[in-house]
Amino acid sequence: MPSTGPRPVAVELNAVLVALIDDEPQVLTLEDGALLPSGPFEGDHPTLQAGVRAWVERQTHHPLGYVEQLYTFADRYRESTMGYRIVSISYLGLTRERAAAGQHEPGWQSFYRYFPWEDWREGPPKVLARAILPRLKSWIDAVTDDARRQRRQRVEGNFDLSDWNEELMLQRYELLYEAGLVPEAGRRRKPVADPVPGEPMHYDHRRILATGIARLRAKIKYRPVVFELMSPDFTLGQLQRAVEALAGRPLHKQNFRRQVEQQGLVEETGAMTAGTGGRPAKLFRFRREIVLERAVAGSKLPLARS
Amino acid sequence: MPSTGPRPVAVELNAVLVALIDDEPQVLTLEDGALLPSGPFEGDHPTLQAGVRAWVERQTHHPLGYVEQLYTFADRYRESTMGYRIVSISYLGLTRERAAAGQHEPGWQSFYRYFPWEDWREGPPKVLARAILPRLKSWIDAVTDDARRQRRQRVEGNFDLSDWNEELMLQRYELLYEAGLVPEAGRRRKPVADPVPGEPMHYDHRRILATGIARLRAKIKYRPVVFELMSPDFTLGQLQRAVEALAGRPLHKQNFRRQVEQQGLVEETGAMTAGTGGRPAKLFRFRREIVLERAVAGSKLPLARS
DNA sequence: ATTTATATACTCAAATTGAGCATATAGGTG
DNA sequence: CACCTATATGCTCAATTTGAGTATATAAAT
Secondary structure: OOOOOOOOEEEEEEEEEEEEEOOEEEEEOEHHHOEOOEEEOOOOOOOHHHHHHHHHHHHHOOOOOEEEEEEEEOOOOOEOOOOOEEEEEEEEEEOOOOOOOOOOOOOEEEHHHHOHHHOOEOEOOHHHHHHHHHHHHHHHHOOOHHHHHHHHHHHHHHOOHHHOOHHHHHHHHHHHHHOOOOOOOOOOOOOOOOOOOOOOOOOOHHHHHHHHHHHHHHHOOOOOOHHHHOOOEEOHHHHHHHHHHHHOOOEOHHHHHHHHHHOOOEEEEEEEOOOOOOOOOEEEEEOOOHHHHOOOOOOOOOEOOO | OOOOOOOOEEEEEEEEEEEEEOOEEEEEOEHHHOEOOEEEOOOOOOOHHHHHHHHHHHHHOOOOOEEEEEEEEOOOOOEOOOOOEEEEEEEEEEOOOOOOOOOOOOOEEEHHHHOHHHOOEOEOOHHHHHHHHHHHHHHHHOOOHHHHHHHHHHHHHHOOHHHOOHHHHHHHHHHHHHOOOOOOOOOOOOOOOOOOOOOOOOOOHHHHHHHHHHHHHHHOOOOOOHHHHOOOEEOHHHHHHHHHHHHOOOEOHHHHHHHHHHOOOEEEEEEEOOOOOOOOOEEEEEOOOHHHHOOOOOOOOOEOOO
16 A cells, blocks of 8 residues: 655766866766766755755865756656665756866766767867768658658758757757667667767666756857856956857857956956967956846837937 | 765655736735645646646646746755754646636736736825835845945846836845845744735745746736737737736837837737727737747847857 | 057948927817 | 727837957967
């Protein structure tokens, strides 16, 4: 008979911890890149957020500038071998990293190792035309009539090379999963014979990673979160490269500066860079007060009279 | 000694279930408006979303058009009397309701019963100038120096009458809570002596409600979710009143139609309304295919050359 | 001296947005 | 019926915002 007490459930935390190292967007991983850092939710933390913060800072020895909840999963397949259910709560965290000592820090992996088709900084990734689109075409043609029309619309809406939308990253990943082009361990699905380029991860960690990056890509457009990834002083060029790294696409330099400056997000420190080759750049710092002043968001409704 | 098995945890689901009844945005409640519908997560559902959907549809006998996860709470104070921890996962759900039989359906309550300062459809709510702003002023003046400057900036950013931002609803609620102007049961805080107008709820349900409405207010601007609340055929006037009800502010009629039409979200049914007093209006229906075609989002980055 | 990089200032046309005028067509009223 | 009120719909126009350049400045490298 059903007990009225709590069902045995384990609460697990997953973190998508992001840093920029040498203009490359990186995520902290374990097991040679196959796992996101995860840990149990300890009972002695007052809140979930505090738990994540304490736990990540203990692991990385870096202060966590920004933490945001991503999503909670409790799917059926998420069961331990002991039979109890697992609830996974995932978080996005942003941290500041100095330039890498060597090539890259152990554990830090570039976003685009997992999603090579998402890096448009140097133009359209070849993997799209070469491997992904043809296979999506086959996937479309594997059915007929209305189902085919639906598949075609989804592919066209999410993979339009002539009008790429970097925010649709999660939806693209999910579509590739449905089309059987990316493997995902732990799900009951026939194994993917010939996956598309891009490293897989264990369990659904690649999906969680996609969720985190997609959220970040959306957020940098209306909230000043990039600054959590920058060192205190930076040039507008560095700031631009940071945004480009996250969004995965090149920006128009002059318009980027105009936007940043007229939003009043930064102020000059007075100092300049030196020895970078090319004209020295002014150094800026983020005006942290702005966060309090303008809790802005992107309105678009056609409002009426004042 | 600490066991390695799962800590006893109960998973609870909360729902912010929204419907429009007679142009009034309503939320389904229990206990005479003091509780959001909540229930345990049954182990026999494949996913959380399926659990919410089944459970809500069983309670309301209405199909749930749209479901979205809001937030997961596991705060310290969220403990049952039995000593185990409670994880609350809250959802936003949209459903279609016909016009009310009588005054309003039992259980359905207007948003603005809980947040009267958020309804700007008839201009600035008097409660703001009369009750809220003076008390926030006192709250600012209760401290000095930098703390006072910070409080002032937060109040000015979130309660600017001359530039009201309906999306900041959650932040405003949280500020009122911090300022001791709204009560919230279950939190260890001194009871609020003289709360500002607006019905309270048990536990943190009013906060969850604010989270849901704020999310909805943000979402209607870039996703066609309003249509989940409309009957299949509607006039542009009805659609506008629906958006106004959710956003809590009046819209410019001609610009609203322009926006809706040029986005290609709707198509004429061919029929017209009758007997409404005034010129008859064309009836429209939502073009559901559009969701597949354009998985749009609101870009704002200054992109570079194609 | 010239080339190559980067930084920064300024311009201009196209597109979007905010605000309003004008007209159409119903119901209600004296 | 003539007129008023209410809603719907079509269209215009100026202000702002955005996308895409051109032009110039200042460093390092050849």
